[in-house]
Amino acid sequence: MTNKNQLAGILLVVIGIMVTCNIYSLIPLYPAISTEFNILKQDVALGSTLFTLFYACGLLVFGPLSDIFGRKQMITFGLAISAVTTYFVSLAFNPISLYFFRSLQGFTLASFAPVAFSYTFDIYTDKSRTLWIALINAGFLAAGIIGQLFSAWIVLTWNWSTTYILFSTIYFVLFLSALIILPKTKQSLQHETLKKRLHGLIKALINPVLFPLYFIVITVLFSFVAFYEAFSYQSAEADNQLFWIRTIGISGVVLSIFTGKLIARFTAIMTLKLGITLIWWSIFFLLFLDSVYSIGFLSIIFVGGVSLLIPTIIHFIGEKSGHLRGKAIALYSFILLIGASLGSAIASIFSYKVVLTVILVCYIINYVLSRFVIQKRK
Template sequence: MLFWCALIVVSGAYVTTPLLHVFESEFQVSKTMSAWTSSSFSFFYAIGFLLFGPLSDRIGRKTVILIGLLSLAITTPLIGLSTSFSVLVILRGLQGFVASTFAPSALAYAFDVFPSNRLITTIGFISFGYVTSGIFGQVLADLLYQWASWKTVFFLFGFLYFMTFIAASIYFPTPAKSGEKEGVRYYIINSKKIFSERNFILIYFITITLLLTFMGMYTLLGDFFSHEPFQLNEKQILGVRALGIVGMIISPFAGKIVNKLGVLVTLRTGIGLSALGLFLLGGGNHILFLVGMSIVYVMGISITFPSIMVLIGELGGNIRALVNTYYAFILFIGAMLGPIIAISLLSIGTYFTTFLILSLLLVGSFLLSLKIKI
C-alpha cells in the first residue's frame, strides 16, 4: 500500500512533462513558460517538505498522509478545469504543496509501524515507488492525453487520489507513537550542524543534479525524437518513455548491490552510468542506440537514489530525518530547475550541446562523490 501511495503521489510531479507542447498550443505560451507547469509543482513540493516533516511529528504521520491524499483528491481535478495558464500554474503549485505531505511522513511512519525485520523491505518498496513514478506518471499522462484530452489526466488522478485516501483510511494502522515533538531550537541547532558537515554539503550538491537532469532530459525527449532524422509519432514517443521502466527494474536490487560493493562504489557507479547515458544520448544518431542510452541513464539514476538514501541513513545518525528533509527539499529544487534550464539551453544551442551540458553536471557530481569519506 505504501508503494502505491509513493507511486501515485509522486507521479503528480511528472504528469505535465509529456504535455508541455499541449499547453503551448492550448494557452498560446512559449516553451519556457509551459515548463512552469512542472516547475511550480516541484518548487512548492520542495517547500512543503520543510513544513510537513515537523508537522507529522506533532499531529501524527497517518493524519498528515490522509490530509494530503484528501487534499490531492480535491485540488487535482480543479487543474483539469483551468481556463487560463496562470490558474493552471497556481493550481499545480498548490497540488505540489499538498503532495509533499506524503514523503517526509511515509518514511517516519514506516519506522513507527513496521518491525525491524520488515523495515528494509518496506523502505525498498517505498523507494521503488518514488523511482518508478518518474516514468509511470509520464506514460499514464501521455496515454490519457492521446486517448481523451489533457484535462482527463487530472480528472483520473483526482479519482485515484480519492480511492487511495479511502484505502489508506481503512488499511493503514495507527502507530502507537507519532514521533518526537521537537521544538524550533532543535531544527535550528541541527540544521547548522548539517550544513557545517562536509559530507552532507557534497551529498546535497550531488542531489540537486539528479532530478535536474532527469526532468531536463525528459522535457526535451519528445521534441528530440519527433524532429529529423527520427520523426517519431506520439505513440512511438510514448513507447520510448515507457522503455525507461526497463532501467528502473534494478532499483529494488540496489540494497543488495550496496551490500556487495559498498555504498560509495554503488553511488559512483550510478552517477557514472547516468552521465555516460546522457552524454551518448546527445551524440548518437541511431534510434535503437539512443533508446538504449536513455535506459542506461535511467538505470544509473535508479541506482543513485537508493544509494544516497542509504548514505544519509549511515551518516545522519539520530538526525537522519532532518537530513532527509533537506535532501528531499534540494532534490525537488533540482526538479524545478530542470525543465527551465533544459529549454533555455536548447534555445541557445542544440540537443547535443544541451544533453552534453546536463551530462557534465553529472560528471561534476561524480567528482564530488570521490570526496565523500565515511
C-alpha cells in the first residue's frame, strides 16, 4: 500500500467520524436550545429526528450519483456543501428554522458514507480494504459518543450555535484536505432508472433471508440513540455525570476492531448472538441499577454490543445478498438511520425506564431471530 493511500485511509476515517458526529451533536444541546427558544426539550429533539430521516434519504441518493460523477468528486462536493448547511444550523432563530436547517444538513452529510465504502473498493486491495472498512466503521461508532462529548463541551464553554460554526469550519478544512490527499478513481458511468433501483431495493427488503437481518438493523441505532437521549432527559441537570458516562462508554467501540477475528474464530452467527446478548444483559441491569458507576460500566458493555453487531450484520448481508449486494447494503444504511430517527422520537415521548423496556423487548426478539431463524438459514 502506498503512503498516499495510507494517508487517504486516515483521512476517510477522520471524515467519517466528523460527519457521523452530527447525528448525535444536538442531544447535549437540548437544554440550551429549549431555554433560548422557550420550547420543551422534546420539541428540540425533533431536530435530531428530522436530521436522521433526511440523512437516511440522502444515503439512497448519493451512492448512485457517485457512480456517475466519481467517488472523490462526490466526497469533496459533499464536504463543501455540508460546510455551508452546517453553518446555517448555527443561524437558527426559532424551532422551524432549526428543523429546516438540520434537515438540510442531514441530507448533505449523507454524501459521505455510501460513497466512502465504494471508494475503498476502488483504491485498496482485499487485505488492506478489510482493515480500512473496519476502521471507518469503528469511527462511525466512536462518533456516537464523540459527537455528544464535543457539543457538550462547546455548550458548556461557549454557546450552542458555536458547535455548528466549529463543525462547519472542520468540514471546510476536510474539504480542502480531500481535494489534495484523496486519489482520483475511474467513474463507473453506470446508470439505473429510478424504477429499476426501487425494484431492486424492494426485492432485497422482502428477501426471506435478509428480512430478519433488517429487523435487527433497525433496532441497532434505535437502541443507541434512544438510550442516550432518554438518559439525557432524565439527568438534564447533572452535566458532569452525563459527560462522564458518555466518555467512558466510548471504550466499548474497541470491540468493533476485533469483529473480523471473532467471526473467523467463532463464526458470524456466534458473533451476532454475542453482540445481541451483551446489549440484552446491559439493558436488563440498567433497568434496576441507578448509580453513576454502574450505568457507566454497563454503557461500556452496551456500546461494545452495538460495536459487534454493526460489522457482523454487514458481513451477513454481504454474504447472503448475492447479486443484490449493492442495493442490500444501501438498504441496510437507510434502515439503520430510520432506526436512529425512531430512537430519538421514542426517547422524547416515553420515560427512561419505559425506553429501556422497549429496547429490552427488541433484543429478546433479536435473539429469537438469530437463534431460530437466521441460524437455521445459514
